[in-house]
Amino acid sequence: MFYVKSKMNGNDKASAEIAVEITDENVYTRCPGCGAEIPVDIVEDIRRYEDFDLFGTSIFCNNDCVIKYKKKRASC
Numbered sequence: 001m002f003y004v005k006s007k008m009n010g011n012d013k014a015s016a017e018i019a020v021e022i023t024d025e026n027v028y029t030r031c032p033g034c035g036a037e038i039p040v041d042i043v044e045d046i047r048r049y050e051d052f053d054l055f056g057t058s059i060f061c062n063n064d065c066v067i068k069y070k071k072k073r074a075s076c
């Protein structure tokens with residue numbers, strides 16, 4: 001099993017640490033177009049997309065957001 005560990009905010013003495021197991025149901029990302037939360041089947045997506053990259057891959061909620069995002073980037 002894989003899990004993520006994170007320190008809760010607080011000073012050193014009061015900080016607590018949580019560990020959460022990564023499953024195919026608790027990984028989420030946000031659409032770069034509209035910010036909507038999207039559930040990700042991380043196991044399936046890594047298997048399906050050869051160049052899947054946890055830090056560089058974006059998932060859009062729909063095609064309209066892809067178009068909006070590309071327009072926004074093109075105008076910068």
Ligand SMILES: [Zn+2]
Pocket residue numbers: 031032033034035036060061062065
């Ligand atoms: Zn979107």
